[in-house]
Amino acid sequence: GNSVTQMEGPVTLSEEAFLTINCTYTATGYPSLFWYVQYPGEGLQLLLKATKADDKGSNKGFEATYRKETTSFHLEKGSVQVSDSAVYFCALSVVGTNAGKSTFGDGTTLTVKP
Amino acid sequence: SQTIHQWPATLVQPVGSPLSLECTVEGTSNPNLYWYRQAAGRGLQLLFYSVGIGQISSEVPQNLSASRPQDRQFILSSKKLLLSDSGFYLCAWSVRDASYEQYFGPGTRLTVT
Numbered sequence: 001g002n003s004v005t006q007m008e009g010p011v012t013l014s015e016e017a018f019l020t021i022n023c024t025y026t027a028t029g030y031p032s033l034f035w036y037v038q039y040p041g042e043g044l045q046l047l048l049k050a051t052k053a054d055d056k057g058s059n060k061g062f063e064a065t066y067r068k069e070t071t072s073f074h075l076e077k078g079s080v081q082v083s084d085s086a087v088y089f090c091a092l093s094v095v096g097t098n099a100g101k102s103t104f105g106d107g108t109t110l111t112v113k114p
Numbered sequence: 115s116q117t118i119h120q121w122p123a124t125l126v127q128p129v130g131s132p133l134s135l136e137c138t139v140e141g142t143s144n145p146n147l148y149w150y151r152q153a154a155g156r157g158l159q160l161l162f163y164s165v166g167i168g169q170i171s172s173e174v175p176q177n178l179s180a181s182r183p184q185d186r187q188f189i190l191s192s193k194k195l196l197l198s199d200s201g202f203y204l205c206a207w208s209v210r211d212a213s214y215e216q217y218f219g220p221g222t223r224l225t226v227t
Binding site: 032036041042044046051089093101104105106107 | 146148155156157158160163165171204206208209210214215216217218219220221223
């Protein structure tokens with residue numbers, strides 16, 4: 001089956017610090033990989049994605065590279081802001097299977113202090 | 115562009131009362147649709163998914179049910195709520211043939227008292 005393991009939180013950083021949230025996966029088939037962000041009281045929003053090995057997804061200063069050899073998709077940002085405080089979910093979906101169902105990690109809560 | 119709506123935004127219901135949460139999608143056809151529940155401080159639990167009108171698959175046994183009476187309408191129901199049904203309910207859709215990213219609604223906060 002498919003599974004996603006992401007770094008446990010909560011993570012607390014000072015503004016302008018470097019962020020890494022680790023994510024590893026196991027999948028039957030060739031997965032697409034995603035990071036979603038959830039701000040307090042809201043639904044999830046797609047942050048970035050990568051659909052094949054060595055692809056780099058990027059958005060709003062966040063980046064993640066699809067590493068097939070290490071089955072990883074770590075999220076990074078060079079300088080976090082207070083507005084980045086949210087819960088981050090790593091997820092995968094295998095094209096053509098399971099009615100498009102995604103497998104999500106448990107989420108990592110990030111708090112950025114000024 | 116596509117949009118997804120959920121209502122109500124918040125709901126407080128007594129134990130044993132019925133439930134109906136509605137989700138509608140605009141701007142796309144034949145989407146896959148999903149209902150998730152998120153307990154406080156926890157991850158997402160997939161409850162139901164649907165690949166077409168009247169086609170519902172349940173992921174976990176519970177006292178909830180789902181229906182898809184129209185292509186872009188997805189309803190979550192219960193005949194009698196339990197305290198354990200409290201949580202944040204999220205509806206999402208994805209493109210049917212691509213099985214890629216999912217797009218989430220704003221959620222419904224349900225408190226069962």
